[in-house]
Amino acid sequence: DSGVTQTPKHLITATGQRVTLRCSPRSGDLSVYWYQQSLDQGLQFLIQYYNGEERAKGNILERFSAQQFPDLHSELNLSSLELGDSALYFCASSSSLAGEVDTQYFGPGTRLTVL
Amino acid sequence: DQQVKQNSPSLSVQEGRISILNCDYTNSMFDYFLWYKKYPAEGPTFLISISSIKDKNEDGRFTVFLNKSAKHLSLHIVPSQPGDSAVYFCAASDTGGFKTIFGAGTRLFVKA
Numbered sequence: 001d002s003g004v005t006q007t008p009k010h011l012i013t014a015t016g017q018r019v020t021l022r023c024s025p026r027s028g029d030l031s032v033y034w035y036q037q038s039l040d041q042g043l044q045f046l047i048q049y050y051n052g053e054e055r056a057k058g059n060i061l062e063r064f065s066a067q068q069f070p071d072l073h074s075e076l077n078l079s080s081l082e083l084g085d086s087a088l089y090f091c092a093s094s095s096s097l098a099g100e101v102d103t104q105y106f107g108p109g110t111r112l113t114v115l
Numbered sequence: 116d117q118q119v120k121q122n123s124p125s126l127s128v129q130e131g132r133i134s135i136l137n138c139d140y141t142n143s144m145f146d147y148f149l150w151y152k153k154y155p156a157e158g159p160t161f162l163i164s165i166s167s168i169k170d171k172n173e174d175g176r177f178t179v180f181l182n183k184s185a186k187h188l189s190l191h192i193v194p195s196q197p198g199d200s201a202v203y204f205c206a207a208s209d210t211g212g213f214k215t216i217f218g219a220g221t222r223l224f225v226k227a
Contacts, residue, residue: 002158002160004158035217042119042121042204042217042218042219042220043159043206043217044217045214045215045216048214058214090158092158103149103164105160105161106151106159106160108156108157109157109158
């Protein structure tokens, strides 16, 4: 158990819909990262937040957005969903200070299926 | 543009032998490298890391080698055990850019 929780575990929805994925980091971790893993693909970095502020952005679509709240939990919002958005979405957290590299601890992931 | 490449999608090894997983990167700004292991239905877990100021780091059965001139790193598992069967992700980070880039992963099968 990494200490990172993600809800829900599974999500099935239709094209055009909007969903919210939730992540609670390990106690004390200030950084939260979101990744997308499509079938047989690697982990695609989406976005990182550090203590409530956006710190780094990767290949995140404009239809996707995220935020980190004062209690440090984070939400990833996916809108106007397309079939190709079906994937595993992982959240990770770390205690790293800005500009440092630290081990990331991953949650179990949310499997999103868009029909 | 794949900045971190794991060219072998899968690898099969006999129990007790050495497993060697390879990873290449293209960005010379990367200065920290990590390996993660992933079992089905679980998130990746950190395995071992190496800073660009070193060329080797060892932790029990796991050793990571870094060849900066070739932009290549490898993970050696000796001896391999059936419980090592998992997907292994190589990752590279640029401390100035705050991002960690993952490779596509290599699925390791260790046969008993």
